Amino acid sequence: xxxxxxxxxxxxxxxxxxxxxxxxxxxxxxxxxxxxxxxxxxxxxxxxxxxxxxxxxxxxxxxxxxxxxxxxxxxxxxxxxxxxxxxxxxxxxxxxxxxxxxxxxxxxxxxxxxxxxxxxxxxxxxxxxxxxxxxxxxxxxxxxxxxxxxxxxxxxxxxxxxxxxxxxxxxxxxxxxxxxxxxxxxxxxxxxxxxxxxxxxxxxxxxxxxxxxxxxxxxxxxxxxxxxxxxxxxxxxxxxxxxxxxxxxxxxxxxxxxxxxxxxxxxxxxxxxxxxxxxxxxxxxxxxxxxxxxxxxxxxxxxxxxxxxxxxxxxxxxxxxxxxxxxxxxxxxxxxxxxxxxxxxxxxxxxxxxxxxxxxxxxxxxxxxxxxxxxxxxxxxxxxxxxxxxxxxxxxxxxxxxxxxxxxxxxxxxxxxxxxxx
Amino acid sequence: xxxxxxxxxxxxxxxxxxxxxxxxxxxxxxxxxxxxxxxxxxxxxxxxxxxxxxxxxxxxxxxxxxxxxxxxxxxxxxxxxxxxxxxxxxxxxxxxxxxxxxxxxxxxxxxxxxxxxxxxxxxxxxxxxxxxxxxxxxxxxxxxxxxxxxxxxxxxxxxxxxxxxxxxxxxxxxxxxxxxxxxxxxxxxxxxxxxxxxxxxxxxxxxxxxxxxxxxxxxxxxxxxxxxxxxxxxxxxxxxxxxxxxxxxxxxxxxxxxxxxxxxxxxxxxxxxxxxxxxxxxxxxxxxxxxxxxxxxxxxxxxxxxxxxxxxxxxxxxxxxxxxxxxxxxxxxxxxxx
Numbered sequence: 001x002x003x004x005x006x007x008x009x010x011x012x013x014x015x016x017x018x019x020x021x022x023x024x025x026x027x028x029x030x031x032x033x034x035x036x037x038x039x040x041x042x043x044x045x046x047x048x049x050x051x052x053x054x055x056x057x058x059x060x061x062x063x064x065x066x067x068x069x070x071x072x073x074x075x076x077x078x079x080x081x082x083x084x085x086x087x088x089x090x091x092x093x094x095x096x097x098x099x100x101x102x103x104x105x106x107x108x109x110x111x112x113x114x115x116x117x118x119x120x121x122x123x124x125x126x127x128x129x130x131x132x133x134x135x136x137x138x139x140x141x142x143x144x145x146x147x148x149x150x151x152x153x154x155x156x157x158x159x160x161x162x163x164x165x166x167x168x169x170x171x172x173x174x175x176x177x178x179x180x181x182x183x184x185x186x187x188x189x190x191x192x193x194x195x196x197x198x199x200x201x202x203x204x205x206x207x208x209x210x211x212x213x214x215x216x217x218x219x220x221x222x223x224x225x226x227x228x229x230x231x232x233x234x235x236x237x238x239x240x241x242x243x244x245x246x247x248x249x250x251x252x253x254x255x256x257x258x259x260x261x262x263x264x265x266x267x268x269x270x271x272x273x274x275x276x277x278x279x280x281x282x283x284x285x286x287x288x289x290x291x292x293x294x295x296x297x298x299x300x301x302x303x304x305x306x307x308x309x310x311x312x313x314x315x316x317x318x319x320x321x322x323x324x325x326x327x328x329x330x331x332x333x334x335x336x337x338x339x340x341x342x343x344x345x346x347x348x349x350x351x352x353x354x355x356x357x358x359x360x361x362x363x364x365x366x367x368x369x370x371x372x373x374x375x376x377x378x379x380x381x382x383x384x385x386x387x388x389x390x391x392x393x394x395x396x397x398x399x400x401x402x403x404x405x406x407x408x409x410x411x412x413x414x415x416x417x418x419x420x421x422x
Numbered sequence: 423x424x425x426x427x428x429x430x431x432x433x434x435x436x437x438x439x440x441x442x443x444x445x446x447x448x449x450x451x452x453x454x455x456x457x458x459x460x461x462x463x464x465x466x467x468x469x470x471x472x473x474x475x476x477x478x479x480x481x482x483x484x485x486x487x488x489x490x491x492x493x494x495x496x497x498x499x500x501x502x503x504x505x506x507x508x509x510x511x512x513x514x515x516x517x518x519x520x521x522x523x524x525x526x527x528x529x530x531x532x533x534x535x536x537x538x539x540x541x542x543x544x545x546x547x548x549x550x551x552x553x554x555x556x557x558x559x560x561x562x563x564x565x566x567x568x569x570x571x572x573x574x575x576x577x578x579x580x581x582x583x584x585x586x587x588x589x590x591x592x593x594x595x596x597x598x599x600x601x602x603x604x605x606x607x608x609x610x611x612x613x614x615x616x617x618x619x620x621x622x623x624x625x626x627x628x629x630x631x632x633x634x635x636x637x638x639x640x641x642x643x644x645x646x647x648x649x650x651x652x653x654x655x656x657x658x659x660x661x662x663x664x665x666x667x668x669x670x671x672x673x674x675x676x677x678x679x680x681x682x683x684x685x686x687x688x689x690x691x692x693x694x695x696x697x698x699x700x701x702x703x704x705x706x707x708x709x710x711x712x713x714x715x716x717x718x719x720x721x722x723x724x725x726x727x728x729x730x731x732x733x734x735x736x737x738x739x740x741x742x743x744x745x746x747x748x749x750x751x752x753x754x755x756x757x758x759x760x
Contacts, residue, residue: 054513055535055652068578070593080581149604157609159554180610181567278555278566278612279592288610289594366572369595369605375572380595383506383573386534 051389060394062385063088064204069380071371073287076207084381085204091376092398098293098372099359099402105298106358107351110305115335117310128306135303141364143300148292148368155180161275170273177273177280182287184273184280191267212266219262226254289370293362301358308350312343344417352410356403363399373398446518446650446657447708450491455499458484459517462502462598466623466731466738467523476500480521482727483542483648483665486717487519490664490709495720504598505573509534512651519661521648523617525575535652539662542647542724544744544753546640547579548618550625553635555612560639564589569602569611571595576616579642599624617644619732619740626737660707667714669756670696671723673747678722685715696759703759724754 017027051057067087070080075093078086117128135143156168158179170177177184194211230247238244273283316339324334365372366379374395382391450456460468460480468478476484476498485495501517512520513535523545524530526538549568551557560583570577572595584591594611596602603624606614614621618640625631648665650658671677674693676684685697694700698711707713721727728745732738746752 068581070581070584070591072593072595080578080585152605152608152610158612159609180608277564281565366595366597369572369597371595375595379506380572380577383509384529384578386509386529388510 047389056386058390059387060390062381062387062390065385067376067381068384071376073290073371083204084377084385087381088373088377088394089205091371091373094370095359095362095365095372095374096402098290098297098362098365098370101294102297102301102358102362103355105294106301106305106354109298109302111309113302113306114309115313117306118313132303132306135300136307140296140300140361141367143296144293144364144368147296148288151288151292152180158275158279175270175272177275177283179280180288181279182285182289182291184283184285186270186272187282187284189269189271191269193266215262215266216259219258223255223258227251230254287370289365289368292368293365293370297358297361300361301354304354304357305351308347308354309343312345312347313339315346316342341417345419348410348414348417352407352414355406355410359402359406360399446654447491447660450518454492455497456484456488456491456519457499457501457517458487459501459503459508459511459520459522460484461522462504462600464523464599464620464623465627466736467619468500468521477731479543479727479731480523480648482721482731483521483668484519485720486668487661487664489716489720490667490713491660493710493716495716505571506597509536512536512649515651518657519648519650523620523646524649525617525644526647526649527575530649536649537652537655537658538647538649539658540647540665541645541753542665543619543645545617545619545644545646547576547615547642547644548621548640549637550606550614550621550634551612551637553633557637560637560641561587561589563591563613565591566612567592567594567610568613568615569594569596569605570615571599571602572597574616575642575644580615583641603627617646619646619738622740623732623738626739631737656708660709663703663707664713664717666756667696667717667759668724668727669747669754670759671714671718672725672754673749673756676718676723677726678719681715681718685712692759 017023048058063085064083066081067084068080069087071078071087071090073094074090075097076086076090078090113128113131116124117132119125119128156179158181160166160168161170161177161179168179175186190212194215196208196210198206198208200206230250234245234247271282273280273285275281320338320342321334324338325331329337362372363374363378366375369375371379377398378391378395382388385391458481460476460478463469464478466478468476468480471477481500484498484500488498489495501511503511503517503520503522508520508522508524509530511517520536521542523543525545526541530536531538549560549563551563557563563584568580568591570580570593577593577595580591580593594605596605599616599620602614602616605611607628614624616624618636621636625634625636628634648661650661670692671681674690674696676693676696681697684693685699687699688694691700695703697715698704698713702711704711704713710716722730725747728740728742729735732740734741742750742752744753746754748755
């Protein structure tokens with residue numbers, strides 16, 4: 001006869017937290033976590049107490065006080081009477097402008113340089129090597145300042161455009177003025193504008209959306225949709241009959257006719273810059289500070305991107321290009337159809353961190369007098385209100401959010417091009 | 423820049439309570455050196471000379487304080503600060519006093535918790551333009567590009583002035599005076615604006631100072647003076663009365679040349695009190711009896727400092743104007759030594 005007895009039930013004893021290997025690592029982690037949080041709380045508490053003794057308790061009220069200073073490059077309306085929050089918003093937009101422009105140009109330059117560095121042409125490959133080594137081994141701040149100094153010292157002064165015997169003149173049929181204060185280019189204007197949609201009333205975050213712009217985007221989207229339809233139909237016809245109908249003139253028509261009709265309806269014309277008084281008036285003013293920052297950040301980051309691209313391409317085995325050649329693909333088709341799609345999988349992850357770097361490096365902007373977020377919120381506002389801790393915390397938060405957004409978008413893209421393994 | 427602000431803020435958080443509790447005067451004496459915040463370089467006010475020795479009007483105040491407290495005008499560690507870093511440097515205790523043509527304003531005094539101990543230069547914001555532009559008034563500057571030092575009161579005054587006169591301008595923010603000078607001379611801006619004294623000092627360093635004019639408008643009141651942190655009144659008194667001693671010395675005719683002779687006793691009781699041969703003013707401040715004598719010996723009285731560094735016989739060539747003694751129709755006035 002057998003008696004079924006339960007295995008002796010192990011009761012939990014406190015000492016097991018240390019001596020039982022099942023719990024030990026958990027215990028250590030919990031203790032470390034508690035310790036870490038205590039230190040953080042102590043630091044925070046210490047800061048708050050000391051700021052209170054200094055008579056400067058943490059307060060974000062300064063954000064709703066008038067900023068009092070002017071900003072040269074503003075994408076939204078802003079005057080010195082607007083509040084600090086709005087000044088910070090203008091700065092944030094300026095940061096985003098240079099970051100987006102920089103990321104795009106850095107990618108283009110980086111990919112070209114990376115590919116050319118692998119070129120079998122000795123001279124081209126060496127020149128690209130020199131470029132990469134020069135740019136990535138010198139701090140970006142120096143490149144920014146150098147670009148700025150070159151622009152402001154070597155380009156023609158405004159006064160050389162003035163008077164009877166002007167030594168400089170505008171380029172491209174008098175539409176572009178290149179000066180040491182920046183480049184003035186024609187701006188698009190609409191004489192029969194549809195107006196703006198005004199959002200968020202009078203608050204510091206108010207902004208206008210141009211209905212003209214919405215109309216253009218909508219028409220462009222519809223055109224592209226139409227073009228894809230035509231392509232799909234052409235494919236279907238080709239499948240069925242073996243003959244591909246000629247579609248290029250239909251495609252061009254769908255792309256351009258509605259857009260031109262819309263632009264004519266809106267009364268589109270270009271506003272040309274013109275020398276009036278001290279400066280050129282009218283047109284869009286690309287300031288030296290923006291150009292210098294954009295140029296330096298792009299060239300600097302492109303050097304890193306070039307290396308990533310080169311590494312990505314070299315990671316693809318030689319057999320792939322040999323196989324492509326055997327199939328009769330020309331070298332440029334091999335690159336775009338065989339090598340690059342595979343290389344992208346290796347390239348994207350390190351690319352993310354370069355985009356993040358470029359965005360964060362844009363905070364060096366104030367060195368050339370570009371009013372980015374660090375220049376407004378972390379510069380003048382901080383200085384005039386004396387709220388260092390609050391401003392720096394806000395700055396860190398904003399940069400963190402921007403960086404996380406870039407990472408999120410790039411990770412999503414990475415998921416899409418990733419090798420799908422079954 | 424951002425890093426230094428973060429460190430500064432953390433240091434404020436970490437150390438300020440400690441710094442405020444202990445006496446700065448004792449700290450300075452124990453250290454044997456005064457940490458004095460000055461500009462990164464503005465000829466006449468504070469700039470290192472060819473040998474790397476700091477010299478200038480603001481530097482003179484630092485040296486006078488060092489002489490009064492430590493008996494040695496050379497016992498100063500000069501800490502160059504920009505418009506942006508100066509307040510953090512002072513609040514964090516990195517420097518004991520700031521003598522960096524800093525404007526005394528309500529919010530700096532009340533909100534930023536600093537004590538302005540007096541005024542050593544009455545200034546106002548002006549404009550400098552190349553004379554070939556043919557501008558005779560700041561009101562003709564509609565549409566001009568203006569270089570400004572960021573983080574200073576001039577930035578706010580400028581916005582207010584152009585707004586009040588309903589004219590537009592394009593600001594070019596710059597970090598230091600040297601950069602401003604480079605941008606202005608390169609023609610990247612039409613106008614350079616800062617305190618009129620700073621403009622004169624900057625113009626003095628140009629190759630051809632005559633090709634630039636200062637516009638007649640002075641658009642603000644800029645009382646410049648040394649400042650210390652709130653919460654250490656004793657230390658504030660030391661700086662305040664050292665400055666007053668220099669001013670009083672000029673008023674009473676005590677100069678670096680005759681201070682030795684006068685300190686052996688004169689018929690004027692105020693001179694005697696000032697120089698410590700009568701009464702115990704020095705002891706009240708926690709200093710030696712001859713503190714004021716040492717301060718005057720360091721670089722001369724107020725008038726001497728002015729003439730030597732920024733006066734009419736220097737390249738900067740500033741007239742005394744508002745900065746004359748009250749007895750000569752100026753605003754420089756010290757409370758009595760009694």
